[in-house]
Amino acid sequence: MAEAAVSYVLCKLADALLKKAQELHDVRGQMDQMQLELGFIKAYLRDADSKQHKGNELVKIWVNSVRDMAYKIEDVIDTFLVEIEENCPKTNSFFSIMLPVAKKPKMMSKLVGELEEITQKLNIIYQRGTDLGIKDLGVGTHEEPFRPTKPSEIDDSEVVGLEADKHQIMKQLLDRYISRRTVLSIVGTGGLGKTTLAQKVYKGDELKGQFDCRKWLSISQKFNLNDLLREILYSIEPNLKNKSPPIADEDLPEELKSSLENKRYLIVLDDVWTIDLWERLKIQLPDSNNASRVIITSRSLDVAKAADCSTSPYKLSYLNEDESLALLFRKAFQQHIQPENYPPDLLEVAKKLTKKCGGLPLGLVVLGGILVRRERTYTAWSTLEETMDWHNEDGKKCSQVLAMSYEDLPYDLKPCFLYFASFPEDHKISGKHVKRMWLAEGFIPKNRAEGFIPKNRAGTMEDRAEEFLQELVQRCLIQVTVKSWNGCCKYCSMHDLLRDLAIREAEEEKFFTVFSNVQDCNHLDARKPRRAALQFCSPTKDGVYSENTRALLCFSFHQRYSSINNGFILLNYSGLRLLRVLTIEHVDMRNFNSSKWLKDMIHLRYLGFRYCEIEQNILEKNSFYNLETIDLTESTIGKGTKKTTNHVVVPTLRHVYGNRHLEKICPLKWDHLTNLQTLKSVGHQEVPYLGGCINLRTFGVHYWMEETSPCDKLKTINFLEEWETLKGVLIRTKQLISLRIVVRSVVGFIVPFGGTRGLPCHEKIQCLYLAGELGGPICVPNVEMFPTNLTKLRLECSRLWENPMPLFERLQSLRILQLRQHSYLGTELICSTRGLPKLEKLEIGNMPYLRHWYIKEGAMPILSHLKIDGCWMLLALPELQNVPTLKELLVCSLSPVLEERMQGEDYYKIENIPSVRHVRQTSSK
Incomplete structure (x- = not known):
């Protein structure tokens, strides 16, 4: 972990010299000397890590001093950048220009003194490392970069012997x-x-x-x-x-x-x-x-x-030798292997490895994840077996296995893994948001010189972050609980013991401090947490962070909004001058004292107010020079009629997760947001100003209409205009892959969508979600209106009258189809032979008039998951026996007649489906 800290600081020094060359010109020589010293020290860290894990306490102290010095350098550079930005002239007046000029010599003198002191200490640290016998292992022994592989099809929850x-x-x-x-x-x-x-x-x-x-x-x-x-x-x-x-x-x-x-x-x-x-x-x-x-x-x-x-x-018993071998080989080879096919040269050493795991399934799974990265030779496996030093107690055995998996990580991945320590137990962790936090912290390297780069070097930083996450999944350290439409991790979790390991390592490395209750905050002054995670609702005090805190994560997870007296909104956030990540979840922030905010949070990259009740214009008077992500998912706004006076200028924005209140909560200035990749979701009144957002990959827009509506003709004309305005934005977004258009209003409003044919993004869009009536002069549903390579299609309130299956069957790449809530108002659905050849998941929901559904033999040949919900008029199940690949059927809120048929005359249609779940709708009292 110290190696990761040093590598990160080396990158920061280079980045600071590149971006602030003029301001740092006077100390260029000292910063170059620091980089040289750090480079020497980094070369020693691999040998030091191996020695400290063998119990050498002096080496452990040395490694800790290296890490602390790396943190110190980062703090000095970041603090200086804050002071430079705070003293930049805000106006053209003589006083505002001359005052910073007068202050600069003093700031520079302070910086010079601090850098001289650091350089001297680095030289001392280097000499102490030499005295301790720590060697430069050289680049020849450098680990190979990790290479993400295709996610295993073996279910990690499947354990032998049960x-x-x-x-x-x-x-x-x-x-x-x-x-x-x-x-x-x-x-x-x-x-x-x-x-x-x-x-x-x-x-x-x-x-x-x-x-x-x-x-x-x-x-x-x-x-x-x-x-x-x-x-x-x-x-x-x-x-x-x-x-x-x-x-x-x-x-x-x-x-x-x-x-x-x-x-x-x-x-x-x-x-x-x-x-x-x-x-x-x-x-x-x-x-x-x-x-x-x-x-x-x-x-x-x-x-x-x-x-x-x-x-x-x-x-529950431990696994016996045969069961342990079966599990170890399955995880090490990523496939089922029969005992007679075990590699003879690995069998004996495999038995030794499984014996040291003591039949503990988790230990075997994690050990198998380590062996995946080793050569399948006796020497490689035997070396691993010889270096294992486990005790007899069961808990310590598993702890050692888990610790080995952590130590086996490339240094780039260690801070990414430790970041999971910040989330509460059993928390539903969003894959995309944890990746955004990694990016905000600077954990994802930009080029080869900065560390290990995944195979997909040509992709975006977000793509690289996804490969980092997949690598943790492949190593059995993180479990994907829900996948998104494109196969990426939507939600993930961490085993309790792995979470305990992450918390322990994070606190030992002074990387993250987790506060699970108010009592944990008693000795804050001594701990000075570099990153803090608050996982309780009770009132607390200022001091749960230090002036050098880089991340503050606050969770109130017992109820949607905690009391307005909780500690999260009482904290003095103005002390967080170097903050990079701030996220607050499930908190009522209407009494939040926004005046305590530091006006210029120049290092803040990630700002999240998820599931919160927020005061209007809470961010209006703040400037964020480096902000990359704003997350307002499911947050609502308090009552008030305060008008927006100033728009927030954030030229570095890459991801905005908003809602229809976005303009009131955070009035953004949309001009020149060319870096914006995600805008989900924004009110339709903002669409005319989005012309500069040319690099959008995910885009969602809401059309919120008043309950009192004009005549139908006027509505149609307005929506035609809205569609033309929207097209003006879409025609400039060549990278768009996900589009969401939602109309929320009285029944009868037409969704402004005329199809993407003719737009540059037509071939690239893979995910499309439309909520609103399809029809009228804007669009007559036909295959041309849908993107050619569509992978996922979700329709709501479309009010289609003709059987839409022939239309969808022409979408040859479709894998997920969701037809929800009045998307179809007809009485009959027919799925044709050889139709929907790549469909894997199908959801049919709330079709009030559907009576007959026919599935011809050979239709949907690889369908694995099917959900039928709220089709009260459906008289019989479709011919599900014609879909032999179906693995899971979920039926909800069906008529009593159909429920009886499922147990009787329709049972033959579902008897061969491995998982059939039935959720009954109960009547209200």
């Missing part, structure tokens, strides 16, 4: 002779496969039709009972989710009891840490003697015994 365990759990679960509510506990150490086993049971075909309702709940160490009750209740009674006013906390227990009273339910509580949770929750789960079941996974045997004293906990 079939017998699954059978035993199922046997208890479905035992009708035990009518009382039974709690089945799966117990074992971390990484043993408790969650994986529970998932196999929960998703098993044996449970089809056995329970009236099922719910999976992931429990963190910090749980909120009301949140859990709401989650269970809303899964059973979805209609209550939108009830106004919402159900009060004090009414939740009675509502839940009433909903579960006459139902046979199955509830899974994954990763329960305390007895207190079950004691408080069990009161709300009625026992109606109908064989309802609860499954608990826990690391604590005491929790399992307390949950149900009449049922013995199921203790």
Whole structure:
């Protein structure tokens, strides 16, 4: 990690000299000398890292001093750049020009003194490294750059040796002779496969039709009972989710009891840490003697015994030698291998490796991820086996394996991995946003000289960040939970033990400090966190950061908006002069004191107010010279009629995740935003000003109309004008790959979309989302209106009357098709033979008049996922037996007649589908 810090600072020095050559001219010689000293020290760091991991404490101290000095250099340079920017003349008056001139000698003198001191200390550090016997390993032993490979098709959650365990759990679960509510506990150490086993049971075909309702709940160490009750209740009674006013906390227990009273339910509580949770929750789960079941996974045997004293906990066993070998070879070779095909020259050393893992599945999976990067030779595997130094305790064994995986990372990837320590346990981590934070921090190198560059060198920085993330996935350090339409990571997660490792390493390296409660803030002055993550809602004090803090991440995850007295909005943000990343989630910021903001946050690259209640024009008076990302996802604005007076000038913007309130929250000056790649989403009134945004790759626009509407003719004319205006922007965006147009208003408004044919982006657009009526003079639906290489198409409220399948079947590249909410108003759908040859996912939802759906043999030949939702008039399931590739079927809110047919005469259509889930719509009370 020290090597990463030094490499980063070397890049920063070069960048500073390039961009601020005039201001730094007087200290050019000293900065060159610093670069030389750092270069020498960096050459020693690989040898030092290997020595410190063998227990050499003196070398460890030396490595820490190198890291601290790298941080010091970064702070000095960044502080000087802030002072230069703050003292730049803001007007042409004599006073404003001469005052900075008078201050410059003093600033330069201060900088000269600091650089001289640093250079002297670097020379001392270099000499101490020589005295300690640390060697220059040279470029010849430099690691090869990592090469991202195609994501493995092997499911990481699939662990060998669990079939017998699954059978035993199922046997208890479905035992009708035990009518009382039974709690089945799966117990074992971390990484043993408790969650994986529970998932196999929960998703098993044996449970089809056995329970009236099922719910999976992931429990963190910090749980909120009301949140859990709401989650269970809303899964059973979805209609209550939108009830106004919402159900009060004090009414939740009675509502839940009433909903579960006459139902046979199955509830899974994954990763329960305390007895207190079950004691408080069990009161709300009625026992109606109908064989309802609860499954608990826990690391604590005491929790399992307390949950149900009449049922013995199921203790998960370690894998035996054969199972361990099977898992290790599967992960190391990225495919299933039969025992008779194990490489003979690797078998003996593989047995030694698996023995040191102690049958711990997580350890084997991570070790397999390390072996993927090694040559498949006895020497390479034997060397790894000989360097492993594990203790006998199970926890330490796994910890050592995980630590080895971390140490095996190229130095560029280590800060990227440690950044995941900042997110709360069980947090839904957005892949695109964590990549934007990496970019803001400068972790993604720009050229070969700065470190390891992925295979896709010609792509954008964002493309390189995606390859960094994929590399962490391939090394089994991060799990992708949801993929986006283009195969990239949409959401991801980190195993609890890996998260513990990341937190421990991040704090040891002074890289990130995680505050999970107010008590963690007691010794802030001594810790001076370089990056801080606040994961609690209680009031706190200034000081959770230092003047050199680079990132501040604030999470309030128990409820949508926390109290206005929470610590996040009370912090004095004016002290964050060197901040690069600021993100605040789920916080009511209407009482936020914006006057505390530093006026010129010149280093800020990433600003996120996600799911927040925000004051109007909160950013209006601030200037951001280097801001790259603004994220206002799902944020709303407080009441007020304050008018915009100043637009925020941000020429460096690359990504804006906005909403229809964007102009009120952050009034941007759109002129010359040629770097902008993402604009999602913006109000239609801003479209005429977007002509300079020529490099957009993702673009979304909302048309929000008043409830009172003019005559139909006038509406049509207005939308024709809107489409012509929109075309004027699209015709200049040659790189566009994702387009989203949404109309939110009374029924009857036409979506302003006449098709992309004739536009430069026509061949490149792969994702298209249209919400609004298709028809009228703007567009008559036909294949020419859709981009040629469309991969994903989502339609809502399109109100099509003719069977649209012949149209979609002509889109030969379509992989995902979502037809939602009144997209089709006809009565019949027909999927033709050889139609939609590349379709993998299909969603049919809320088609109020659909009665007949036919799937011809040979249609959708590779379809794997199908969802049917809210088609109440559908009389029978389509011929799903004609789609042998179908792996998952999800049906929601179907008519009682069709529900009966699924259990009877239509069962033959779905009996061979591996996963069939049925979510029933319950009537409101």
